Amino acid sequence: MTAVTADTTPKRGADHHRRAAGPPRSTTRGRTILLAFAAYVIAMLFVLPYAEMVITALRPPRELNRPGYLPQHWNFSNFTTIWKTGFGGNLGASLKIAAGATVLVLLVSLPAGYYTARRRFRGRTLFLLLVLATQMFQPAAMLVGIQREFISFKLPSPVFSLILVNAGFNLAFAVWILNAYFSSIPAELEEAAMVDGTSRLGAMWRITFPLALPGIVTALIFTFIGAWNEFIVALTLTLGVSNTQTPLTVAINSYIGQYSVDWGHLFAGAVIATLPVIVLFAIIEKHVVSGLTAGSIK
């Protein structure tokens, strides 16, 4: 079973067998209904908090302190207000940081993942161990070091620092997943192309990369989401930056005052920040299992 095709096939075999030799059909059917019901209930529990986020964002300000599951009136004023007060700038900052980090991770992890999958070289194991070890390093735990290092770099904007930091901390996963995907694609395919006169790089570009596309896309979306959602380093490195230039996570926190919280505007911002990543994640959902399978084997 390769990383690329890891799907639910073995399970299907098991099911088929059970149906053939197992209890009569009606019991199976009842069991399926029960399972589905349990799964839907759990799914509901997972969605409800985010539904509450949307509901609160759509509550008119004067209904905020009126207890009740749903507002009596719905309105979009929270969204229009935050947009007028410069939320677009925050969205732009987050986009720049997440896109920048994703491009940087792509440029760095593609060659590393490919090379470690195709060749044994001195230091290969050491390199893969180093990549694995970075999993133990969490930005939250080394904030003092990151802050002092990046202040001393004197980069023109915290956007550059945040691109670097997010790329660095998301690199490990990208390298592992790419390494696993590339390993699962037979080198013979490239060699066949090379016999036909394609260069090694050409074969890599035209044969291997397209085949590894699900892995590449998964790694990229993971990086994008990680950078988009990052909070503590952004909070630290954007101290003193104008409110309209901070990334979304920091901007949303600016609605939290010392004594009161502006929940309506906060959740309007949170909805804008959360929707795109949920959609992105849903796109790669079916590759996540195979990605993790590949990652955990190595």
Next chain:
Amino acid sequence: MTDQLTGGSSTGAVDSPAPSRPSDNAPAGAAGPSGRTGPLARRIGQSLSPLLWVGPAVALIAVVVLWPVVVMVHTSIQHISPDGFVLGSAGGGNYGDLFSEPALKGVLIRTVIWTVAVVVVTMVLSLAAAQLFNQRFPGRRVARWALIMPWAASVMMTALIFRWSLNASSGVINVFLRDVGLLHRLGTNQADWLGRPTAALVWMMGVAVFVSLPFSTYALLAGLQTIPAELYEAARVDGAGTWRIYRSITLPLLRPAIIVATLINVINVFNSFPIIWEMTRGGPGYSTSTTTPFMFILKQSYIGESAAMSVLNFGLVIVVVLLFLRLTRWKEQMG
């Protein structure tokens, strides 16, 4: 899964010369017009080419992940003013300050309880969830999409949603608890969950479990995929019951996935910051702080001491990880 491993090494063994680019590595004279290189130049090219492919990744890790550790350790022995000026060496002074901090003991104990409780509950629940979501039923796709939401959304947002939902006078969780009769009246002390340290910690652990579940469940789902269906068939032919099959086949074969998921959870939960920060700011006082919020609060006025705390935290994480790997006999498991 094993043929993937061997597949990897066999493809690597097919060793045509490294993609040496004569123009890059060899002196111009050595590269003939046909692009062929001499043996020495080729050997240099071969030993340099890993650097070309893997070097950028190493550089990025070194600058972003490793160097801050060095800076952190260095900062922990410096005397630094709150606005960041280095006033000189502090020797072990920062560590002295840290260890005489009355809150430290409580913070460390809470961190241990927090980590163990959250990881254990997460793993038990995700074992069940993985089993459930691995079954075939109509709408599984959609149900799985729901499951990933806390993974996709920023942990900070999820924490804020729960803080709002626990609002004493109008939070939806309290409204619900009142409607089912568990809460007498909104706006009371009983409804102010986050104002009482113990209740706040329990709720925050719940949120930590909630945001850790999707990853763990998916890691275990991935593990379930690697168990060959024939094993289940054979066991069933031998007359084994569902529970017996689960204990004798599923659990042992799921071990690598359980170990990896637990390990990653331990590291993440130990260093967890946004949940506690957004829900209680670690307070009142430090009464709901674990190491990361504690470190963050210290950083605002005592940078050196905060760095010392970071070093301590870092040491603890490494000890915990090594201990865990030892206990689970990781090496034997992974070959």
